[in-house]
Amino acid sequence: MNELWNEILKQLSVALSETAVSTWFTECEFVAFEDDNLVICAGSEFRKDVIEKRFAATICGIASSLLAGDIKLTVLSDAEEAQAYLGRKQFNGDSEFARMKDFTFTNFVLGEENRWACGISRKVSEEPGNGLYNPVFIYSGSGLGKTHLLYAIGQAIKEKYPDKNIVFAKGDDFLNRMIQAIREGEGKKFRDEFRTADVLLIDDIHVLAGKRATQEEFFNTFNAVYEAGHQIVVTCDRPPKELSDLEERLRTRFESGILCEISRPGLQLRKDIVAFKAAQAGLELSETDVDFIAGRLTCNVRQLEGAIKNLVAYQGIMGKISGEALIRTVENMCQTEDRRITPELVLKETARYYSVTVDDIKSNSRVQKYVKARKMAMYVLREKLGMTFEDIGTLCGNRDHATVINNFKQVFNNKSTAEVREALNVIYMNIGDKP
Numbered sequence: 422m423n424e425l426w427n428e429i430l431k432q433l434s435v436a437l438s439e440t441a442v443s444t445w446f447t448e449c450e451f452v453a454f455e456d457d458n459l460v461i462c463a464g465s466e467f468r469k470d471v472i473e474k475r476f477a478a479t480i481c482g483i484a485s486s487l488l489a490g491d492i493k494l495t496v497l498s499d500a501e502e503a504q505a506y507l508g509r510k511q512f513n514g515d516s517e518f519a520r521m522k523d524f525t526f527t528n529f530v531l532g533e534e535n536r537w538a539c540g541i542s543r544k545v546s547e548e549p550g551n552g553l554y555n556p557v558f559i560y561s562g563s564g565l566g567k568t569h570l571l572y573a574i575g576q577a578i579k580e581k582y583p584d585k586n587i588v589f590a591k592g593d594d595f596l597n598r599m600i601q602a603i604r605e606g607e608g609k610k611f612r613d614e615f616r617t618a619d620v621l622l623i624d625d626i627h628v629l630a631g632k633r634a635t636q637e638e639f640f641n642t643f644n645a646v647y648e649a650g651h652q653i654v655v656t657c658d659r660p661p662k663e664l665s666d667l668e669e670r671l672r673t674r675f676e677s678g679i680l681c682e683i684s685r686p687g688l689q690l691r692k693d694i695v696a697f698k699a700a701q702a703g704l705e706l707s708e709t710d711v712d713f714i715a716g717r718l719t720c721n722v723r724q725l726e727g728a729i730k731n732l733v734a735y736q737g738i739m740g741k742i743s744g745e746a747l748i749r750t751v752e753n754m755c756q757t758e759d760r761r762i763t764p765e766l767v768l769k770e771t772a773r774y775y776s777v778t779v780d781d782i783k784s785n786s787r788v789q790k791y792v793k794a795r796k797m798a799m800y801v802l803r804e805k806l807g808m809t810f811e812d813i814g815t816l817c818g819n820r821d822h823a824t825v826i827n828n829f830k831q832v833f834n835n836k837s838t839a840e841v842r843e844a845l846n847v848i849y850m851n852i853g854d855k856p
């Protein structure tokens with residue numbers, strides 16, 4: 422990482438909200454600094470757009486004052502562009518594979534809850550495209566290892582078959598890139614990129630539900646790859662039959678493949694995971710400690726990891742973890758666990774994002790920011806909790822369901838705008854539903 426970029430990031434986090442920094446800059450990489458030109462890689466076309474439009478001036482300002490010169494900024498969209506920019510020099514940035522490196526089969530702790538999903542994933546990696554295991558549909562709640570397995574598959578295939586074209590995308594990347602490609606008349610390039618995949622790995626496919634145009638494109642891509650006998654693995658937060666807004670033919674395709682559910686880890690698996698992650702992080706825990714952590718934190722693996730990370734940090738600073746510190750850390754994490762996503766939480770966090778109150782959302786006032794918050798709340802209630810339009814209407818100040826549908830559609834149709842995306846990112850994060 423480059424010093425200059427590090428310093429700019431530091432100053433940016435003073436100038437902007439923490440959320441803005443984490444939304445737009447965590448995946449940003451330094452590429453080069455030449456002739457008063459700072460070159461960074463945004464990680465996606467969409468982020469590049471936002472950074473150029475909204476933050477370029479601030480970044481240039483900071484850079485110019487740091488270097489006492491007139492600094493220009495060039496934003497590249499992805500690792501490929503960064504590599505092209507650098508020519509023969511290696512771009513050692515955050516390539517897809519660099520990001521994946523800890524998510525291997527070796528680092529995946531097995532239990533009854535995930536044995537089938539992991540077994541199939543291994544089979545697929547040994548013989549991608551073998552008709553027996555195609556397509557593979559892995560589903561589970563959040564934080565249970567879907568992305569981990571998908572990355573493990575990608576890496577294992579890359580190692581065994583270095584020449585295979587492995588195409589990896591998150592559902593919303595697929596969405597954003599498609600919209601962008603169509604807007605710029607580059608539909609063909611987009612299609613070719615996905616359709617020439619030997620192995621197509623798509624994470625979080627549920628974001629495509631309800632998005633007609635994208636589904637159509639995805640269906641065509643899916644068919645092209647599948648009919649060429651190439652491997653497809655997708656992950657999703659629910660089984661195909663519950664993807665109510667998914668086109669029938671797409672759902673049928675998934676159902677005809679291999680379905681793998683990962684269930685929430687039971688006590689034994691949680692203990693194994695805690696022990697494994699602690700050992701890996703050089704954290705000394707007694708058996709009683711492991712039992713305590715695994716006994717209290719029952720939600721998902723991400724949470725167990727969070728506890729280990731906190732304890733590692735604590736050990737790093739204090740030298741040794743006292744019994745009391747252990748209990749406090751774990752109890753703190755439990756409180757977050759109790760914060761299940763409820764309609765009230767959605768209203769509260771949406772209101773907070775727009776700096777209004779829950780009562781404003783429920784009121785009849787047409788003040789613009791109340792209206793915005795109201796529409797957004799309706800959208801999130803539908804998307805995240807799957808509430809009926811009637812129930813949403815009742816909750817949001819006794820409105821009829823046609824009004825709710827109307828509002829829902831308005832947010833839906835604007836989903837690719839920076840404003841709505843940022844709002845959704847923040848609200849989802851604050852209701853504890855990390856993407």
Ligand code: ADP
Nearest residue numbers: 528529530562563564565566567568569722723
């Ligand atoms: P999902 O995609 O299902 O939301 P992730 O794959 O991102 O979940 O998993 C969340 C975190 O938990 C990741 O850091 C992952 O490495 C870890 N994890 C999940 N399951 C396991 C497991 N069985 N063994 C080790 N780590 C796991």
Ligand code: MG
Nearest residue numbers: 567568624856
């Ligand atoms: Mg995931």
